[in-house]
Amino acid sequence: MTETFYEVMRRQGITRRSFIKYCSLTATALGLGPTFIPKIAHAMETKPRIPILWLHGLECTCCSESFIRSAHPLAKDVILSMVSLDYDDTIMAAAGHQAEAIVEETIEKYSGNYILAVEGNPPLNQDGMSCIIGGKPFLDQLTHAAEHCKAIISWGSCASYGCVQAAAPNPTQATPVHKVIHNKPIIKVPGCPPIAEVMTAVVTYILTFERMPELDRQGRPKMFYSQRIHDKCYRRPHFDAGQFVESWDDDAARKGYCLYKMGCKGPTTYNACSTIRWNEGTSFPIQAGHGCIGCSEDGFWDKGSWYARLTDIPQFGVEANADKVGATAAAVVGTATVAHIAASAVKRAMQKGDQES
Amino acid sequence: MTTGQQTEQELYRSEPAVYVYEAPVRLWHWINALCVIVLCVTGYFIGSPLPTMPGEASDHFLMGYIRFAHFSAGYVLAIGFLYRIFWAFMGNHHARQLFILPITNRHWWKGVLHEAKWYAFLTKEPHKYIGHNPLALLFMHVMLVWGTVFMIFTGFALYGEGTGMGSWQYEWFSSWIIPLFGQSQDVHTWHHLVMWVIICFIIIHVYVAIREDIMSRQSMISTMVSGWRTFKDNRAVDDES
Ligand code: HEM
Ligand code: SF4
Ligand code: SF4
Numbered sequence: 001m002t003e004t005f006y007e008v009m010r011r012q013g014i015t016r017r018s019f020i021k022y023c024s025l026t027a028t029a030l031g032l033g034p035t036f037i038p039k040i041a042h043a044m045e046t047k048p049r050i051p052i053l054w055l056h057g058l059e060c061t062c063c064s065e066s067f068i069r070s071a072h073p074l075a076k077d078v079i080l081s082m083v084s085l086d087y088d089d090t091i092m093a094a095a096g097h098q099a100e101a102i103v104e105e106t107i108e109k110y111s112g113n114y115i116l117a118v119e120g121n122p123p124l125n126q127d128g129m130s131c132i133i134g135g136k137p138f139l140d141q142l143t144h145a146a147e148h149c150k151a152i153i154s155w156g157s158c159a160s161y162g163c164v165q166a167a168a169p170n171p172t173q174a175t176p177v178h179k180v181i182h183n184k185p186i187i188k189v190p191g192c193p194p195i196a197e198v199m200t201a202v203v204t205y206i207l208t209f210e211r212m213p214e215l216d217r218q219g220r221p222k223m224f225y226s227q228r229i230h231d232k233c234y235r236r237p238h239f240d241a242g243q244f245v246e247s248w249d250d251d252a253a254r255k256g257y258c259l260y261k262m263g264c265k266g267p268t269t270y271n272a273c274s275t276i277r278w279n280e281g282t283s284f285p286i287q288a289g290h291g292c293i294g295c296s297e298d299g300f301w302d303k304g305s306w307y308a309r310l311t312d313i314p315q316f317g318v319e320a321n322a323d324k325v326g327a328t329a330a331a332v333v334g335t336a337t338v339a340h341i342a343a344s345a346v347k348r349a350m351q352k353g354d355q356e357s
Numbered sequence: 358m359t360t361g362q363q364t365e366q367e368l369y370r371s372e373p374a375v376y377v378y379e380a381p382v383r384l385w386h387w388i389n390a391l392c393v394i395v396l397c398v399t400g401y402f403i404g405s406p407l408p409t410m411p412g413e414a415s416d417h418f419l420m421g422y423i424r425f426a427h428f429s430a431g432y433v434l435a436i437g438f439l440y441r442i443f444w445a446f447m448g449n450h451h452a453r454q455l456f457i458l459p460i461t462n463r464h465w466w467k468g469v470l471h472e473a474k475w476y477a478f479l480t481k482e483p484h485k486y487i488g489h490n491p492l493a494l495l496f497m498h499v500m501l502v503w504g505t506v507f508m509i510f511t512g513f514a515l516y517g518e519g520t521g522m523g524s525w526q527y528e529w530f531s532s533w534i535i536p537l538f539g540q541s542q543d544v545h546t547w548h549h550l551v552m553w554v555i556i557c558f559i560i561i562h563v564y565v566a567i568r569e570d571i572m573s574r575q576s577m578i579s580t581m582v583s584g585w586r587t588f589k590d591n592r593a594v595d596d597e598s
Contacts, residue, residue: 216522217536226522228541242410242419252409261406268541297540310404311546322546323405326553333557337564340476344568347478 002048005207009044019044026208029201031223043208050207051114053106053145054088057138058131058165058174059120063156064090066193069279070200086114100134103141107148115206116149118142118159122180123172130172142180151185151212152177153202154219157295160188167301178219187212188219190271192295197276198224218298220270229266229292232274235259253289263307264291271296374585375487377451381444385437386581389501392434393555396508399427400552404545428516435509454488458498465491468595484595485574487586493565500558504551510534511548515541 003011009019023040027033032040056064068091086106087099094102106114120138123130128137146152154177157163165174178186189202202221205213213221230236238244239258246252246261260267266274269292273284285292291307294300303311310321378386402423410417445453459465472492474480484490489497510530517524517531518541538544570577576587588594 217532222522228518231519231521237414240421241414241417242406242421242423243414243417244406244409246409257409265542268545270541294542297542299539300542303540303542310549311542313546313550322549322553323401326550326556329553330556330560333560337560341564341568343478344572348572 002051004047005044005049008049026201026204029197030205030213040208047210050150050210051086051106051110052088052117052203053086053103053114053149054090054117054119055138055141055145056089056133057118057120057122057142057158058172059156059158061090061119062193063119063158063199064088066191066196067199068196070196088117097134103145107145111148112150114149115151115153115203116145116184117153117155117203118177119155120158121162121165121174121176123165123174124180125171125173130174139180142177146181146184149184151187151206152181153206154178154186154188154190155199156194157190157192157300160190160220161298161300163192164301167299185212186219187215187221190220190225190296190298192300194296195224195272195276195278198272224272224276225270225296227270227272227275229269229271229274229286230264233258233266233286234274235286256289259286259289259291261309262291263305263309265294265297265300265303265306266292269294269297374587376584377449377487377580377586378584379444379448379452380584381440382448382452383581383584385441385444388437389434389441392430392437393559395426395430396434397552397556397559399423399430400549403427404549431509431512431516434505435513438505438509451488454494455497456502458495468492469495483573485588485590485592486596487575487594488596490569490573496558496561500555500562504555504558507551508548508555511544511551514544515548 006019009022014022020037020041023044024034024037027036027040030036087102089095089099092099092102120131122128122137122139122142124139128139131138133141154160158165158174159177162170162174162176165172166176178188187202187206189199191198198221201224202213205221213223216222216225230239233239235256235258238256239260243255243257244252244261245257245259248262258264264286266286273292274286277284277287293306294303297303305312308321310323313320313322313325316325403420406420406423410419442456445456468484468491471480471484472490475483476492488494511534513526513530514534515531517526517529518535520526522532535541535544538547566577566581569575570579574589576585576589580586
């Protein structure tokens with residue numbers, strides 16, 4: 001019989017008092033009322049912990065790096081230890097063939113019950129050669145592990161959307177998880193990386209309630225991805241007032257005005273940065289004076305420039321955006337109209353001449 | 358235009374006027390025109406805002422007002438469009454013409470070609486129409502029906518992002534349109550690009566209306582004001598309506 005969460009925690013030397021604190025903090029993070037604290041505690045005391053298999057494809061490990069910096073030490077320790085109990089090739093103790101053996105063991109032992117957490121994505125070109133795990137393409141490991149899992153968590157923008165390795169022209173054909181695995185529930189936690197507290201809260205929710213948190217149409221947990229950075233940005237009053245930073249070194253930048261004109265993607269980016277913030281709630285990019293680059297949105301590398309409000313439209317040549325394309329078209333139409341007016345006038349004059357003669 | 362073959366009699370013995378555009382259609386036309394102008398100007402300044410306001414944020418609401426004007430005009434445009442559809446059912450048959458392209462009618466396509474030739478100075482005389490001429494109908498149908506639908510759908514999808522999940526704007530528009538385009542940024546880009554398509558259309562539309570008023574065989578601008586189409590010669594019309 002597998003241990004319960006509570007047993008794992010106690011074994012790690014966590015006091016009962018800290019455990020209850022953790023439960024209340026988790027309830028808060030998930031937006032649940034105080035009545036849920038005993039429910040979470042009860043679930044953790046009685047339910048066998050759900051095993052997690054954490055696979056790494058084509059990625060930079062920024063998701064793992066973010067995860068281990070979760071503000072709440074208990075969440076970090078507990079979830080991390082639970083994860084590493086099973087398989088995560090970055091943070092577990094085993095290595096090499098021993099590690100690969102653990103994957104097989106976990107798949108067999110918990111078949112149909114484990115959560116598959118995927119960081120990164122499989123490249124499909126060149127038979128998947130661009131990402132080899134234990135001598136085989138990552139795609140093989142992913143499809144094999146996905147076959148027996150209960151649900152998948154797509155960590156970060158890589159697994160969710162493709163991110164930098166899928167940016168045009170995407171030479172390795174890096175492909176997000178949901179385009180390769182079609183028959184399992186997938187929860188996307190995009191961001192490059194996702195916020196640590198969001199990651200631990202998502203895992204805790206699934207472990208505690210044994211179901212997925214409520215997802216939006218694109219498969220993201222609503223509790224963290226239902227609002228844009230812009231909706232909760234503390235610089236928003238400057239946006240509404242029409243007070244913008246016009247260049248990085250101007251007075252407006254020092255005064256902390258809105259970064260819209262500097263290309264801030266806050267108005268089009270769904271994430272929790274402006275509420276939860278980063279590094280234990282210390283700050284987030286806009287607070288540090290740089291616009292949001294939209295890292296949690298599909299294809300954000302190709303929606304540049306990060307420093308321009310209007311997206312470049314490469315089909316119309318370098319540095320063309322909607323205004324440049326549109327104004328050019330309008331100028332052409334305008335010129336053609338003037339030419340047509342002139343031609344019509346000439347024709348009319350000639351006909352008049354014909355009639356008179 | 359004067360055609361040369363016209364006799365003096367014809368010039369004076371014009372055909373009786375026809376009542377084409379009923380009051381709701383004319384009202385819609387001018388309200389719609391006003392909305393589109395407001396939407397284009399405010400929309401442009403949403404994408405590329407005016408220079409920074411000095412002083413305290415609490416003293417200003419410039420961007421707020423610009424966006425408010427955009428959204429209000431957006432609502433008026435959308436409600437007006439719904440009313441226009443309603444009137445297509447209630448009104449006379451000219452009220453329906455804008456919504457239906459007779460694409461299976463070969464005679465109509467010949468008409469399109471003839472009008473195109475007329476504009477390319479390849480033919481001496483345009484046809485004579487009570488309703489819209491075929492080329493005009495083609496452009497107006499695409500822009501005023503589908504262009505408007507596109508702007509209303511993408512506009513409300515963007516609007517729903519602000520009103521948030523659970524609002525009807527979000528549920529009806531944003532929830533499926535944003536994923537359809539990929540993400541919000543692309544919806545912005547398309548909403549913005551089609552504005553420029555509309556601006557191009559406005560240039561052509563206004564020019565052509567004035568030109569037709571002067572050079573075609575029927576009245577144009579006064580018709581959209583009074584509703585009555587008058588004619589400059591009394592030969593047969595080419596749309597048998
Ligand atoms: C002829 C019709 C319209 C035109 C020409 C137009 C034009 C524009 C333009 C150029 C933008 C800036 C896009 C960008 O680059 O970010 C914009 C934004 C927007 N439009 Fe429209 N629009 C039209 C109709 C509508 C309608 C019917 C609505 C619905 C209420 C609407 C709602 C919005 C919203 C919510 C935004 C985003 C505002 C923001 O990001 O702060 N638009 N529009
Ligand atoms: S800084 Fe960015 S997110 Fe904040 S109000 Fe300005 S545009 Fe919106
Ligand atoms: S502010 Fe924007 S770019 Fe920065 S981490 Fe958050 S979502 Fe990503």
